[in-house]
Amino acid sequence: MKHHEIEQLKEQLFQKEQLLLMSRAGLAAAMVDHFGEEAEEVIRNFLKKDTLDWAANGAQADIRANKKNDIQGLINFLWEPLRREGFEFTYNWNELGCQFKVTRCPVAEIAKALKVEKWGFVIYCWSDEAICEGYNPAIRFRRTKTLMEGDEYCDHFYSYDATALTVNRGNDDAAQENR
DSSP: OOHHHHHHHHHHHHHHHHHHHHHHHHHHHHHHHHHOTHHHHHHHHHHHHHHHHHHHHHHHHHHHTTOOOSHHHHIIIIIHHHHHTTOEEEEEEOSSEEEEEEEEOHHHHHHHHHTOHHHHIIIIITTHHHHHHHHOTTEEEEOSOOTTTTOSSBOOEEEEOHHHHHHTTTSTTTTTTOO
16 A cells, blocks of 8 residues: 555544544533533443453454464554554563553544543543453553643553462463453
8 A cells, every 4th residue: 555545544534533533522521511420420431341342352353363362462453553543652561561652642633623632531541441451351551641631642551460460370371361
């Protein structure tokens, strides 16, 4: 695929995401306006469950394809496709896990342009931990900065739950293939 074709696809994706975010944020805001703050909790719970299911299905597909659902598997499943969609990031491994530095997020750019950063965070960022939980419950997630909330970058960090690794010590693949 040629460079200009890739750029056209990214622009089409950007326009599609803009419409989706605008409608989702509008619906969420209308529900909170009508039903009160409890509606936001219902929305967050729905998104968490939906994200858990999506990630668990991804992990199952990876396992069926003889791929591990470890942190590297999560990167391949989640992050590499996002790179093709215009996300820019680097990551480094250390003895504790894998540190990401996300410097471009098209979804955050769209949310800022539409002035719906709060709902952008709820819809796209809030359930990041649920991705790990669904993909492999032994993977832990930590983040202290987000582009969506105005920081210079997102600082995702992925590690393993020491308890899960200890419990599964007898099976080398248990921590990676927990699902």
